Amino acid sequence: MNWDAIFTSLRLASLTSLILLVLSLPLAAWLAFSRWRWRFLIESVVALPLVLPPTVLGFYILTAMGSRSPLGRWYADLIGSPLPFTFEGLVFASVIYSLPFAVQPMASSFAAVDRNLVEVSWTLGISRLATFFRLILPSAKNGVVTALVLTFAHTIGEFGVVLMVGGNIEGVTRTVSIDIYDQVQDLNYAAASRTSLVLLLFSFIVLAVVYSLNRNSPLWPTLRKR
Template sequence: MDLEPIWLSLKLAALTTFLLLLIGIPIAYWLSRKQSLFRIIVEAFITMPLVLPPSVLGFYLLLAFSPNNALGKWLQEYLSLQLVFSFEGLVFASLIYSLPFMISPLRSAFAQLPRSIAEASYTMGKSRLQTFFYILLPNIKYSIFTAAVLTFAHTLGEFGVVLMIGGNIPGVTKVASIAIYDSVETMDYASANDYAFLLFAITFTIVLAVFVLNRKAIKSPFE
Protein backbone atom coordinates (compact mmCIF):
# COMPACT_ATOMS: atom_id res chain seq x y z
CA MET A 1 0.00 0.00 0.00
CA ASP A 2 1.35 3.39 -1.02
CA LEU A 3 1.03 5.66 2.02
CA GLU A 4 1.98 8.81 0.15
CA PRO A 5 -1.67 9.84 -0.52
CA ILE A 6 -2.43 9.43 3.20
CA TRP A 7 0.50 11.61 4.26
CA LEU A 8 -0.41 14.16 1.59
CA SER A 9 -3.99 14.27 2.91
CA LEU A 10 -2.75 14.72 6.49
CA LYS A 11 -0.35 17.47 5.37
CA LEU A 12 -3.15 19.27 3.50
CA ALA A 13 -5.57 18.97 6.43
CA ALA A 14 -3.00 20.13 9.00
CA LEU A 15 -1.87 23.14 6.95
CA THR A 16 -5.44 24.14 6.12
CA THR A 17 -6.49 23.88 9.77
CA PHE A 18 -3.52 25.96 10.95
CA LEU A 19 -4.14 28.71 8.41
CA LEU A 20 -7.88 28.76 9.07
CA LEU A 21 -7.26 29.16 12.81
CA LEU A 22 -5.26 32.30 12.03
CA ILE A 23 -7.89 33.55 9.58
CA GLY A 24 -11.07 32.25 11.19
CA ILE A 25 -10.71 33.46 14.77
CA PRO A 26 -10.66 37.21 13.96
CA ILE A 27 -13.37 36.81 11.29
CA ALA A 28 -15.62 34.87 13.67
CA TYR A 29 -15.13 37.50 16.38
CA TRP A 30 -16.01 40.28 13.93
CA LEU A 31 -19.13 38.42 12.76
CA SER A 32 -20.26 37.86 16.36
CA ARG A 33 -20.42 41.60 17.07
CA LYS A 34 -23.43 43.80 16.32
CA GLN A 35 -25.17 42.61 13.17
CA SER A 36 -25.29 44.71 10.02
CA LEU A 37 -26.31 44.08 6.42
CA PHE A 38 -22.67 43.93 5.36
CA ARG A 39 -21.87 41.32 8.04
CA ILE A 40 -24.87 39.24 6.97
CA ILE A 41 -23.72 39.29 3.34
CA VAL A 42 -20.17 38.29 4.35
CA GLU A 43 -21.50 35.45 6.49
CA ALA A 44 -23.70 34.26 3.62
CA PHE A 45 -20.67 34.07 1.30
CA ILE A 46 -18.67 32.19 3.95
CA THR A 47 -21.53 29.70 4.39
CA MET A 48 -21.97 29.02 0.66
CA PRO A 49 -19.52 26.05 0.54
CA LEU A 50 -21.86 24.20 2.91
CA VAL A 51 -24.66 24.17 0.33
CA LEU A 52 -22.79 24.39 -2.98
CA PRO A 53 -21.81 21.11 -4.65
CA PRO A 54 -18.02 20.77 -4.33
CA SER A 55 -17.70 20.35 -8.10
CA VAL A 56 -19.32 23.78 -8.62
CA LEU A 57 -16.89 25.51 -6.29
CA GLY A 58 -13.97 23.57 -7.78
CA PHE A 59 -15.04 24.45 -11.32
CA TYR A 60 -15.15 28.20 -10.64
CA LEU A 61 -11.82 28.07 -8.82
CA LEU A 62 -10.37 26.20 -11.78
CA LEU A 63 -11.61 28.91 -14.14
CA ALA A 64 -10.42 31.73 -11.90
CA PHE A 65 -6.89 30.42 -11.43
CA SER A 66 -6.33 29.05 -14.91
CA PRO A 67 -3.31 30.69 -16.62
CA ASN A 68 -5.68 31.51 -19.48
CA ASN A 69 -7.64 33.91 -17.27
CA ALA A 70 -6.52 37.31 -16.01
CA LEU A 71 -6.18 36.38 -12.32
CA GLY A 72 -4.35 33.13 -12.94
CA LYS A 73 -2.06 34.79 -15.48
CA TRP A 74 -1.27 37.63 -13.05
CA LEU A 75 -0.48 35.20 -10.21
CA GLN A 76 1.84 33.21 -12.45
CA GLU A 77 3.63 36.16 -14.01
CA TYR A 78 4.07 38.43 -10.99
CA LEU A 79 4.03 36.04 -8.03
CA SER A 80 5.28 32.87 -9.77
CA LEU A 81 2.29 31.13 -8.19
CA GLN A 82 0.42 28.42 -10.04
CA LEU A 83 -2.73 27.38 -8.22
CA VAL A 84 -4.05 24.96 -10.85
CA PHE A 85 -2.82 21.36 -10.52
CA SER A 86 -0.50 22.17 -7.61
CA PHE A 87 -0.42 21.54 -3.87
CA GLU A 88 -0.66 25.30 -3.26
CA GLY A 89 -3.90 25.27 -5.23
CA LEU A 90 -5.24 22.46 -3.03
CA VAL A 91 -4.45 24.50 0.07
CA PHE A 92 -6.18 27.61 -1.28
CA ALA A 93 -9.26 25.65 -2.37
CA SER A 94 -9.38 23.88 1.00
CA LEU A 95 -9.26 27.22 2.82
CA ILE A 96 -12.40 28.33 1.01
CA TYR A 97 -14.19 24.98 1.20
CA SER A 98 -13.51 24.38 4.91
CA LEU A 99 -13.89 27.99 6.09
CA PRO A 100 -17.50 27.61 7.35
CA PHE A 101 -16.51 24.60 9.47
CA MET A 102 -14.04 26.83 11.28
CA ILE A 103 -16.16 29.98 11.44
CA SER A 104 -19.50 28.58 12.60
CA PRO A 105 -18.44 27.09 16.00
CA LEU A 106 -16.22 30.08 16.77
CA ARG A 107 -18.86 32.66 15.89
CA SER A 108 -21.41 30.91 18.11
CA ALA A 109 -18.91 30.72 20.98
CA PHE A 110 -18.03 34.40 20.77
CA ALA A 111 -21.72 35.36 20.54
CA GLN A 112 -22.56 33.35 23.69
CA LEU A 113 -19.88 34.96 25.82
CA PRO A 114 -21.42 37.46 28.26
CA ARG A 115 -20.39 41.00 27.33
CA SER A 116 -19.79 41.66 31.02
CA ILE A 117 -16.57 39.63 30.78
CA ALA A 118 -15.02 42.04 28.29
CA GLU A 119 -16.44 45.07 30.08
CA ALA A 120 -14.93 43.94 33.37
CA SER A 121 -11.57 43.57 31.66
CA TYR A 122 -11.79 47.08 30.24
CA THR A 123 -12.56 48.56 33.66
CA MET A 124 -9.38 46.92 34.97
CA GLY A 125 -7.33 48.81 32.42
CA LYS A 126 -6.86 46.03 29.86
CA SER A 127 -6.78 46.97 26.19
CA ARG A 128 -9.08 45.40 23.60
CA LEU A 129 -6.20 43.31 22.29
CA GLN A 130 -5.25 42.08 25.76
CA THR A 131 -8.89 41.31 26.52
CA PHE A 132 -9.22 39.34 23.30
CA PHE A 133 -6.12 37.18 23.82
CA TYR A 134 -6.12 36.75 27.60
CA ILE A 135 -9.83 36.82 28.46
CA LEU A 136 -12.05 35.93 25.50
CA LEU A 137 -9.97 33.25 23.76
CA PRO A 138 -9.33 31.19 26.93
CA ASN A 139 -13.09 31.16 27.56
CA ILE A 140 -13.81 29.55 24.18
CA LYS A 141 -10.91 27.09 24.15
CA TYR A 142 -13.21 24.08 23.78
CA SER A 143 -14.94 25.68 20.80
CA ILE A 144 -11.57 26.46 19.21
CA PHE A 145 -10.58 22.82 19.55
CA THR A 146 -13.91 21.66 18.15
CA ALA A 147 -13.62 24.00 15.17
CA ALA A 148 -10.05 22.86 14.52
CA VAL A 149 -10.77 19.13 14.57
CA LEU A 150 -13.93 19.48 12.46
CA THR A 151 -11.99 21.52 9.91
CA PHE A 152 -9.21 18.93 9.89
CA ALA A 153 -11.65 16.04 9.42
CA HIS A 154 -13.59 17.85 6.71
CA THR A 155 -10.44 18.73 4.76
CA LEU A 156 -9.18 15.16 5.11
CA GLY A 157 -12.18 13.82 3.22
CA GLU A 158 -12.36 16.40 0.42
CA PHE A 159 -12.87 14.98 -3.06
CA GLY A 160 -14.77 17.17 -5.52
CA VAL A 161 -12.88 20.41 -4.98
CA VAL A 162 -9.54 18.59 -4.77
CA LEU A 163 -10.17 16.72 -8.02
CA MET A 164 -11.26 19.83 -9.92
CA ILE A 165 -8.47 22.17 -8.85
CA GLY A 166 -5.64 19.67 -8.28
CA GLY A 167 -6.27 16.79 -10.62
CA ASN A 168 -4.47 13.54 -9.93
CA ILE A 169 -0.71 14.05 -9.79
CA PRO A 170 1.11 11.43 -7.65
CA GLY A 171 3.11 13.04 -4.86
CA VAL A 172 1.63 16.48 -5.58
CA THR A 173 -2.17 16.45 -5.59
CA LYS A 174 -3.11 12.76 -5.30
CA VAL A 175 -4.61 12.71 -1.81
CA ALA A 176 -6.27 9.70 -0.18
CA SER A 177 -9.78 10.43 -1.49
CA ILE A 178 -8.42 10.56 -5.05
CA ALA A 179 -6.46 7.34 -4.43
CA ILE A 180 -9.71 5.61 -3.43
CA TYR A 181 -11.37 6.82 -6.62
CA ASP A 182 -8.44 5.63 -8.73
CA SER A 183 -8.43 2.22 -7.07
CA VAL A 184 -12.15 1.73 -7.66
CA GLU A 185 -11.80 2.79 -11.29
CA THR A 186 -9.13 0.14 -11.83
CA MET A 187 -11.20 -2.38 -9.81
CA ASP A 188 -8.45 -2.63 -7.20
CA TYR A 189 -10.92 -2.93 -4.35
CA ALA A 190 -8.32 -4.15 -1.88
CA SER A 191 -6.33 -0.91 -2.15
CA ALA A 192 -9.52 1.14 -2.11
CA ASN A 193 -10.55 -0.62 1.09
CA ASP A 194 -7.16 0.04 2.70
CA TYR A 195 -7.34 3.78 1.97
CA ALA A 196 -10.99 3.99 2.95
CA PHE A 197 -10.44 2.16 6.22
CA LEU A 198 -7.53 4.43 7.18
CA LEU A 199 -9.58 7.55 6.47
CA PHE A 200 -12.52 6.07 8.38
CA ALA A 201 -10.33 5.27 11.40
CA ILE A 202 -8.70 8.71 11.46
CA THR A 203 -12.00 10.55 11.01
CA PHE A 204 -13.80 8.44 13.64
CA THR A 205 -11.03 9.15 16.15
CA ILE A 206 -11.29 12.88 15.46
CA VAL A 207 -15.09 12.96 15.78
CA LEU A 208 -14.91 10.88 18.97
CA ALA A 209 -12.46 13.40 20.43
CA VAL A 210 -14.93 16.19 19.67
CA PHE A 211 -17.77 14.41 21.48
CA VAL A 212 -15.59 13.65 24.51
CA LEU A 213 -14.42 17.27 24.67
CA ASN A 214 -17.94 18.60 24.30
CA ARG A 215 -19.05 16.54 27.30
CA LYS A 216 -16.34 18.26 29.33
CA ALA A 217 -17.31 21.63 27.90
CA ILE A 218 -20.82 21.31 29.36
CA LYS A 219 -19.28 21.92 32.78
CA SER A 220 -17.94 25.29 31.62
CA PRO A 221 -20.27 28.26 32.21
CA PHE A 222 -19.37 29.90 28.91
CA GLU A 223 -19.22 27.02 26.42
Protein backbone atom coordinates in the same frame (compact mmCIF):
# COMPACT_ATOMS: atom_id res chain seq x y z
CA MET B 1 -1.71 0.88 0.64
CA ASN B 2 -0.89 4.16 -1.05
CA TRP B 3 1.12 5.95 1.63
CA ASP B 4 1.87 8.83 -0.75
CA ALA B 5 -1.85 9.66 -0.95
CA ILE B 6 -2.27 9.41 2.82
CA PHE B 7 0.72 11.67 3.36
CA THR B 8 -0.61 14.20 0.81
CA SER B 9 -4.00 14.26 2.59
CA LEU B 10 -2.44 14.75 6.03
CA ARG B 11 -0.17 17.52 4.76
CA LEU B 12 -3.09 19.23 3.02
CA ALA B 13 -5.38 18.98 6.07
CA SER B 14 -2.71 20.24 8.51
CA LEU B 15 -1.76 23.20 6.34
CA THR B 16 -5.39 24.10 5.67
CA SER B 17 -6.21 23.95 9.40
CA LEU B 18 -3.24 26.12 10.28
CA ILE B 19 -4.04 28.75 7.65
CA LEU B 20 -7.72 28.75 8.59
CA LEU B 21 -6.88 29.18 12.28
CA VAL B 22 -5.04 32.40 11.48
CA LEU B 23 -7.64 33.63 8.98
CA SER B 24 -10.75 32.65 10.93
CA LEU B 25 -9.90 34.16 14.31
CA PRO B 26 -10.24 37.78 13.13
CA LEU B 27 -13.06 36.96 10.69
CA ALA B 28 -15.08 35.06 13.33
CA ALA B 29 -14.43 37.80 15.90
CA TRP B 30 -15.67 40.39 13.45
CA LEU B 31 -18.79 38.35 12.62
CA ALA B 32 -19.49 37.78 16.32
CA PHE B 33 -19.18 41.41 17.43
CA SER B 34 -19.90 43.60 14.41
CA ARG B 35 -23.11 45.59 14.44
CA TRP B 36 -22.84 46.46 10.76
CA ARG B 37 -26.28 46.17 9.21
CA TRP B 38 -25.05 44.29 6.12
CA ARG B 39 -23.13 41.74 8.19
CA PHE B 40 -25.54 39.01 7.09
CA LEU B 41 -24.20 39.31 3.54
CA ILE B 42 -20.69 38.41 4.71
CA GLU B 43 -22.13 35.55 6.77
CA SER B 44 -23.88 34.25 3.66
CA VAL B 45 -20.70 34.37 1.59
CA VAL B 46 -18.75 32.54 4.32
CA ALA B 47 -21.45 29.84 4.46
CA LEU B 48 -21.65 29.37 0.66
CA PRO B 49 -19.25 26.37 0.52
CA LEU B 50 -21.68 24.51 2.80
CA VAL B 51 -24.42 24.47 0.18
CA LEU B 52 -22.65 24.79 -3.18
CA PRO B 53 -22.01 21.50 -5.02
CA PRO B 54 -18.24 20.84 -4.79
CA THR B 55 -18.05 20.82 -8.59
CA VAL B 56 -19.51 24.33 -8.79
CA LEU B 57 -17.15 25.58 -6.09
CA GLY B 58 -14.26 23.78 -7.76
CA PHE B 59 -15.13 25.30 -11.13
CA TYR B 60 -15.12 28.86 -9.76
CA ILE B 61 -11.89 28.31 -7.84
CA LEU B 62 -10.27 26.85 -10.94
CA THR B 63 -11.43 29.82 -13.01
CA ALA B 64 -10.17 32.25 -10.35
CA MET B 65 -6.74 30.59 -10.32
CA GLY B 66 -6.51 30.33 -14.10
CA SER B 67 -4.26 32.49 -16.29
CA ARG B 68 -7.25 34.59 -17.46
CA SER B 69 -8.09 35.89 -13.99
CA PRO B 70 -6.17 38.77 -12.35
CA LEU B 71 -5.58 36.62 -9.26
CA GLY B 72 -4.17 33.74 -11.31
CA ARG B 73 -1.93 36.07 -13.36
CA TRP B 74 -0.73 37.85 -10.21
CA TYR B 75 0.21 34.53 -8.58
CA ALA B 76 1.90 33.22 -11.73
CA ASP B 77 3.92 36.45 -12.06
CA LEU B 78 4.89 36.30 -8.40
CA ILE B 79 5.88 32.63 -8.13
CA GLY B 80 6.72 31.85 -11.72
CA SER B 81 4.27 29.00 -12.17
CA PRO B 82 0.44 28.87 -12.31
CA LEU B 83 -1.70 27.64 -9.40
CA PRO B 84 -4.02 25.01 -10.92
CA PHE B 85 -3.03 21.34 -10.56
CA THR B 86 -0.40 22.08 -7.89
CA PHE B 87 -0.38 21.32 -4.18
CA GLU B 88 -0.47 25.06 -3.40
CA GLY B 89 -3.58 25.39 -5.54
CA LEU B 90 -5.14 22.56 -3.58
CA VAL B 91 -4.36 24.33 -0.29
CA PHE B 92 -5.97 27.52 -1.63
CA ALA B 93 -9.09 25.60 -2.66
CA SER B 94 -9.29 23.72 0.63
CA VAL B 95 -9.06 26.94 2.64
CA ILE B 96 -12.12 28.27 0.81
CA TYR B 97 -13.94 24.93 0.88
CA SER B 98 -13.47 24.49 4.66
CA LEU B 99 -13.88 28.16 5.63
CA PRO B 100 -17.39 27.82 7.14
CA PHE B 101 -16.29 24.82 9.21
CA ALA B 102 -13.63 26.99 10.85
CA VAL B 103 -15.51 30.29 11.08
CA GLN B 104 -18.92 29.19 12.31
CA PRO B 105 -17.94 27.27 15.48
CA MET B 106 -15.52 30.08 16.39
CA ALA B 107 -18.02 32.87 15.75
CA SER B 108 -20.79 31.19 17.72
CA SER B 109 -18.50 30.46 20.66
CA PHE B 110 -17.22 34.07 20.65
CA ALA B 111 -20.78 35.37 20.56
CA ALA B 112 -21.75 33.02 23.41
CA VAL B 113 -19.27 34.70 25.79
CA ASP B 114 -21.31 36.63 28.35
CA ARG B 115 -21.44 40.28 27.34
CA ASN B 116 -21.27 41.29 31.02
CA LEU B 117 -17.82 39.69 31.33
CA VAL B 118 -16.59 41.65 28.33
CA GLU B 119 -17.92 44.92 29.73
CA VAL B 120 -16.35 44.30 33.13
CA SER B 121 -13.03 43.69 31.40
CA TRP B 122 -13.31 47.09 29.68
CA THR B 123 -14.08 48.86 32.96
CA LEU B 124 -10.96 47.24 34.42
CA GLY B 125 -8.90 49.17 31.87
CA ILE B 126 -8.34 46.29 29.44
CA SER B 127 -8.49 47.28 25.76
CA ARG B 128 -10.86 45.56 23.33
CA LEU B 129 -8.01 43.64 21.69
CA ALA B 130 -6.50 42.52 25.01
CA THR B 131 -9.98 41.54 26.20
CA PHE B 132 -10.25 39.28 23.14
CA PHE B 133 -7.04 37.43 23.98
CA ARG B 134 -7.39 37.38 27.78
CA LEU B 135 -11.09 36.71 28.14
CA ILE B 136 -12.95 35.80 24.95
CA LEU B 137 -10.43 33.37 23.46
CA PRO B 138 -9.90 31.35 26.69
CA SER B 139 -13.68 31.24 27.27
CA ALA B 140 -14.25 30.08 23.69
CA LYS B 141 -11.44 27.55 23.42
CA ASN B 142 -13.88 24.69 22.86
CA GLY B 143 -15.21 26.49 19.82
CA VAL B 144 -11.69 26.96 18.45
CA VAL B 145 -10.83 23.27 19.00
CA THR B 146 -14.09 22.28 17.33
CA ALA B 147 -13.28 24.52 14.40
CA LEU B 148 -9.84 22.95 13.95
CA VAL B 149 -11.11 19.37 14.20
CA LEU B 150 -13.95 19.96 11.77
CA THR B 151 -11.65 21.75 9.32
CA PHE B 152 -9.10 18.96 9.48
CA ALA B 153 -11.66 16.18 9.08
CA HIS B 154 -13.56 18.02 6.36
CA THR B 155 -10.36 18.60 4.36
CA ILE B 156 -9.37 14.93 4.65
CA GLY B 157 -12.77 13.98 3.27
CA GLU B 158 -12.68 16.47 0.38
CA PHE B 159 -13.27 14.94 -3.07
CA GLY B 160 -15.07 17.03 -5.68
CA VAL B 161 -13.09 20.22 -5.28
CA VAL B 162 -9.79 18.32 -5.23
CA LEU B 163 -10.66 16.59 -8.45
CA MET B 164 -11.63 19.86 -10.15
CA VAL B 165 -8.69 21.95 -8.91
CA GLY B 166 -5.88 19.50 -8.22
CA GLY B 167 -6.40 16.91 -10.83
CA ASN B 168 -4.94 13.57 -9.91
CA ILE B 169 -1.15 13.80 -9.82
CA GLU B 170 0.59 11.03 -7.94
CA GLY B 171 2.47 12.33 -4.88
CA VAL B 172 1.36 15.92 -5.47
CA THR B 173 -2.41 16.28 -5.58
CA ARG B 174 -3.65 12.72 -5.28
CA THR B 175 -5.34 12.61 -1.87
CA VAL B 176 -6.70 9.56 -0.06
CA SER B 177 -10.27 10.05 -1.22
CA ILE B 178 -9.14 10.34 -4.87
CA ASP B 179 -6.92 7.30 -4.44
CA ILE B 180 -9.88 5.23 -3.20
CA TYR B 181 -11.90 6.39 -6.19
CA ASP B 182 -9.06 5.35 -8.54
CA GLN B 183 -8.80 1.94 -6.91
CA VAL B 184 -12.53 1.34 -7.26
CA GLN B 185 -12.35 2.45 -10.92
CA ASP B 186 -9.58 -0.17 -11.40
CA LEU B 187 -11.81 -2.79 -9.70
CA ASN B 188 -9.09 -3.09 -7.03
CA TYR B 189 -11.58 -3.51 -4.17
CA ALA B 190 -9.08 -4.99 -1.71
CA ALA B 191 -6.86 -1.88 -1.84
CA ALA B 192 -9.90 0.43 -1.71
CA SER B 193 -11.17 -1.40 1.34
CA ARG B 194 -7.81 -1.17 3.16
CA THR B 195 -7.43 2.55 2.51
CA SER B 196 -11.04 3.20 3.45
CA LEU B 197 -10.57 1.35 6.72
CA VAL B 198 -7.46 3.40 7.54
CA LEU B 199 -9.41 6.61 6.86
CA LEU B 200 -12.35 5.43 8.94
CA LEU B 201 -10.17 4.48 11.92
CA PHE B 202 -8.14 7.67 11.67
CA SER B 203 -11.28 9.86 11.66
CA PHE B 204 -12.75 7.97 14.58
CA ILE B 205 -9.58 8.22 16.68
CA VAL B 206 -9.20 11.96 16.04
CA LEU B 207 -12.81 12.62 17.03
CA ALA B 208 -12.64 10.33 20.07
CA VAL B 209 -9.52 12.08 21.36
CA VAL B 210 -11.07 15.52 20.95
CA TYR B 211 -14.39 14.56 22.53
CA SER B 212 -12.62 12.93 25.45
CA LEU B 213 -10.61 16.10 26.01
CA ASN B 214 -13.88 18.03 26.15
CA ARG B 215 -15.84 15.46 28.16
CA ASN B 216 -17.11 18.06 30.63
CA SER B 217 -18.10 20.66 28.08
CA PRO B 218 -19.78 19.33 24.94
CA LEU B 219 -18.22 20.56 21.73
CA TRP B 220 -21.32 21.57 19.85
CA PRO B 221 -22.11 25.17 20.79
CA THR B 222 -25.87 24.61 20.64
CA LEU B 223 -25.64 21.85 23.24
CA ARG B 224 -23.31 23.67 25.59
CA LYS B 225 -24.47 24.02 29.17
CA ARG B 226 -24.69 27.65 30.20
